[in-house]
Amino acid sequence: MKVLRSLLEVAFTLVVLLGLARWALGLFGKKTTVYRPTATRQLALLTWPLLAVGTGLAAAGPGLFAATAAERGLAWALLLAVLALAAPALLLHLRYYTFNAATTLIFNPLEGRLQVALDEVLAYDPARQGWPGPVEWSRCRWPGVFWRRYEYLRLPLPQGDIILTSLLLPDMHPLVRYLRHFGVDVVERRRAWAWC
Numbered sequence: 001m002k003v004l005r006s007l008l009e010v011a012f013t014l015v016v017l018l019g020l021a022r023w024a025l026g027l028f029g030k031k032t033t034v035y036r037p038t039a040t041r042q043l044a045l046l047t048w049p050l051l052a053v054g055t056g057l058a059a060a061g062p063g064l065f066a067a068t069a070a071e072r073g074l075a076w077a078l079l080l081a082v083l084a085l086a087a088p089a090l091l092l093h094l095r096y097y098t099f100n101a102a103t104t105l106i107f108n109p110l111e112g113r114l115q116v117a118l119d120e121v122l123a124y125d126p127a128r129q130g131w132p133g134p135v136e137w138s139r140c141r142w143p144g145v146f147w148r149r150y151e152y153l154r155l156p157l158p159q160g161d162i163i164l165t166s167l168l169l170p171d172m173h174p175l176v177r178y179l180r181h182f183g184v185d186v187v188e189r190r191r192a193w194a195w196c
Contacts, residue, residue: 008054015047033108037100037167045167046093049086056082088193092150095195096165099152105168109178116155116162124155124162126182132156134185137176140194150194153186 018040056079063075106115116124124132136154151172152165169175176186 005058008051008058011050011054015043018043033106033111033113035105035107035168037097037103041167042093042097046090049089049093052082052086053090056086089150092194093167096150096152096167099163100165100167103162103164103168105164107169107175107178109174114175114178116164118162123159124157129157131179131182131184134187135179136189137172137186138189138191138194141190141192152194 022040060075060079060082063071064079066072066075102119104117104120106113106117108114114124114126115122126132133156135156137151138154139151140149149171150166152163153172153175155162155164164172164175166172179186
């Protein structure tokens, strides 16, 4: 358990240092228009689920192999409850990452620029390809269950749908407003689980 505690301390220190570095760089940098699923974004999205799992393991760990059956049962119940709370967010995150690991979104509504690249190859540019048909905007019906807002946009294109998830763009509302401004029909769907 000492190893787990030291790992949690290192993770917490990294999160604080990355947060401070991002804040300092935000003071002097300009607003980005290129969105990728970077490591810092993944860490920011996974902070609370991983902290919940780590805390559950640290709290339940000593009791998992206790001498009495009641203590073992309580420790396992606590661990399973924590994992049940964190598992949906971890599963959604993994699913979204599989869709957007190689995706780059270039989005600047002030300049009227929207492009999506897959593996550094331009896959969608409305200035050249026109606007897609109806876009599906799937949102989770109970966002509090998943620690963060997990949602995605499905852009229908001739070569296949492109799915843009909340791993790329922290808030889908500006992109939805941008699409609606240009007359794209955005169909909003509320799902119990925003699984794409």
